[in-house]
Amino acid sequence: MGSSIGAAGSRSESQAKPAAISITLTVNGESRTLSVAPWTTLLDLLRDRLDLTGTKKGCDHGQCGACTVLLDGRRVTSCLTLAVMKDGAEIVTIEGLANGDADALHPLQKAFIEHDAFQCGYCTPGQICSAAGLIAEGRAKTADDIRELMSGNICRCGAYPNIVAAIQEAMDAMGGRR
Amino acid sequence: MNNFAYSRAADVADAVRQIAADRNAKFIAGGTNLIDLMKYDVERPVRLIDITRLPLRAVEETRDGGVRVGALVPNSDLAYHPLIEARYPLLASAILAGASAQLRNMASTGGNLLQRTRCLYFYDTATPCNKREPGSGCSAINGINRTNAILGTSEACIATHPSDMCVALAALEATVHVAGPSGERCIDFADFHRLPGDTPDRDTNLESQEIITAIELPAKGFAENHSYLKIRDRLSYAFALVSVAAALEINGGRIRDARLALGGVAHKPWRDREAEALLQGAVPERTVFAKAADRLLRDAKGYAHNAFKIDLARRAIIRTLAQAANATPQIQSVKKIR
Numbered sequence: 001m002g003s004s005i006g007a008a009g010s011r012s013e014s015q016a017k018p019a020a021i022s023i024t025l026t027v028n029g030e031s032r033t034l035s036v037a038p039w040t041t042l043l044d045l046l047r048d049r050l051d052l053t054g055t056k057k058g059c060d061h062g063q064c065g066a067c068t069v070l071l072d073g074r075r076v077t078s079c080l081t082l083a084v085m086k087d088g089a090e091i092v093t094i095e096g097l098a099n100g101d102a103d104a105l106h107p108l109q110k111a112f113i114e115h116d117a118f119q120c121g122y123c124t125p126g127q128i129c130s131a132a133g134l135i136a137e138g139r140a141k142t143a144d145d146i147r148e149l150m151s152g153n154i155c156r157c158g159a160y161p162n163i164v165a166a167i168q169e170a171m172d173a174m175g176g177r178r
Numbered sequence: 179m180n181n182f183a184y185s186r187a188a189d190v191a192d193a194v195r196q197i198a199a200d201r202n203a204k205f206i207a208g209g210t211n212l213i214d215l216m217k218y219d220v221e222r223p224v225r226l227i228d229i230t231r232l233p234l235r236a237v238e239e240t241r242d243g244g245v246r247v248g249a250l251v252p253n254s255d256l257a258y259h260p261l262i263e264a265r266y267p268l269l270a271s272a273i274l275a276g277a278s279a280q281l282r283n284m285a286s287t288g289g290n291l292l293q294r295t296r297c298l299y300f301y302d303t304a305t306p307c308n309k310r311e312p313g314s315g316c317s318a319i320n321g322i323n324r325t326n327a328i329l330g331t332s333e334a335c336i337a338t339h340p341s342d343m344c345v346a347l348a349a350l351e352a353t354v355h356v357a358g359p360s361g362e363r364c365i366d367f368a369d370f371h372r373l374p375g376d377t378p379d380r381d382t383n384l385e386s387q388e389i390i391t392a393i394e395l396p397a398k399g400f401a402e403n404h405s406y407l408k409i410r411d412r413l414s415y416a417f418a419l420v421s422v423a424a425a426l427e428i429n430g431g432r433i434r435d436a437r438l439a440l441g442g443v444a445h446k447p448w449r450d451r452e453a454e455a456l457l458q459g460a461v462p463e464r465t466v467f468a469k470a471a472d473r474l475l476r477d478a479k480g481y482a483h484n485a486f487k488i489d490l491a492r493r494a495i496i497r498t499l500a501q502a503a504n505a506t507p508q509i510q511s512v513k514k515i516r
Contacts (some may be wrong), residue, residue, distance in 0.1 A: 038183065038184035041213070061217060065278065075280050075283060077280045080209055080210050080284065081209070084228075085206070085230060130279070133279070133283075144512055147414070148511035149279050151278055152277075152278025152280045
């Protein structure tokens with residue numbers, strides 16, 4: 001990443017077609033071994049290869065948070081994550097948040113419904129995964145903290161007040177501090 | 179994003195060997211800036227060398243009372259580390275002022291130093307940009323330059339360095355540890371980033387075959403009197419228009435040591451030793467803060483859309499120094515500036 005490498009130069013070296021690489025991920029509790037091209041993002045892998053389309057592609061540049069998933073328990077933007085770099089990692093998406101039970105709801109999912117914390121719903125899986133990461137981090141204690149620590153998730157419908165209320169309720173329900 | 183080869187570095191020596199073998203390769207750690215730039219075709223590496231498995235994740239005390247931070251420590255882990263929270267709260271605050279929780283979880287300490295400018299034209303491959311394509315011209319000087327620099331600019335480039343963390347590291351006088359083909363060396367933080375001059379394509383003095391291994395903080399952390407104030411277009415998750423890191427040592431009602439660094443105004447975190455000298459020995463009050471601000475900004479130059487930054491910076495410096503002197507640092511989740 002040295003800046004000087006960014007200078008203009010010949011790109012003639014190493015032009016042979018790079019090989020796909022085999023990786024194993026645990027996705028929502030299930031082990032998956034896949035052969036991936038190095039430039040495949042975790043987001044595209046989840047949606048296009050594993051058919052887990054709950055994770056959304058919004059901006060594809062890490063600015064909107066719609067693609068947020070939990071990677072080894074930490075919230076990340078899957079659009080800026082290369083799948084090859086995460087060999088051996090454990091991924092949880094919105095589909096697996098309630099322990100993989102398709103009929104069950106995570107306390108955050110329940111709270112988002114109760115508080116009407118969305119309008120179009122496109123940002124919601126990212127909001128909920130991000131909120132799950134926030135609660136696990138244990139840093140948010142006030143509504144101000146929640147607003148600041150959720151700023152990586154944009155809601156174009158402007159459901160923010162209800163999103164904050166839903167997270168506060170889920171945080172209490174899960175034994176977290178407000 | 180272009181196709182590229184991918185390899186993993188086994189250790190620091192292997193990483194250096196791999197980067198030396200391929201001049202169009204790049205290291206990748208957090209990837210939060212590099213992947214983004216690759217999606218815009220601004221960066222087109224033929225190989226990515228994954229350094230995330232290197233043993234550079236420790237935060238440990240040094241023998242002379244400082245703290246050494248491994249280059250791969252994620253930004254969030256650093257901000258919330260008990261040693262950093264207790265002894266370098268200015269650094270913790272600056273980190274939490276930057277990016278989003280997700281990006282801070284991903285981004286590495288070393289990578290934060292190497293992130294590239296967010297100048298609109300650097301990202302827009304349809305326009306000339308001397309940083310992206312040397313010799314092509316600067317579109318910002320006569321373009322939309324609201325977010326661009328007011329200090330240390332050149333005819334070739336008026337880009338800013340986007341980091342918040344680096345502004346605190348500049349104020350704290352950190353040292354950058356790097357390794358390369360001829361061994362290891364240390365770079366003072368003030369010498370790490372460059373002014374654009376006529377080579378704006380070079381952001382830093384890191385050589386192309388070198389890798390950052392650690393950042394070292396000296397013992398003095400200014401934990402009692404400090405503040406990081408970031409002024410931006412929205413209250414969170416936006417780059418600074420102007421940011422100020424202030425660190426004071428106050429004893430017997432006088433300032434014994436003063437550090438002042440600005441972000442969002444130059445191609446590197448901006449310090450002015452003469453401005454800091456005006457604070458030394460003075461009673462901490464508004465008049466001397468204003469004098470220091472005026473000194474720091476004496477050569478500031480505004481362009482068509484960013485001249486407002488000069489007055490904004492002046493006010494932000496005075497306010498941040500007052501916050502530091504009063505031991506009431508800006509809290510990043512509280513948006514009211516006190």
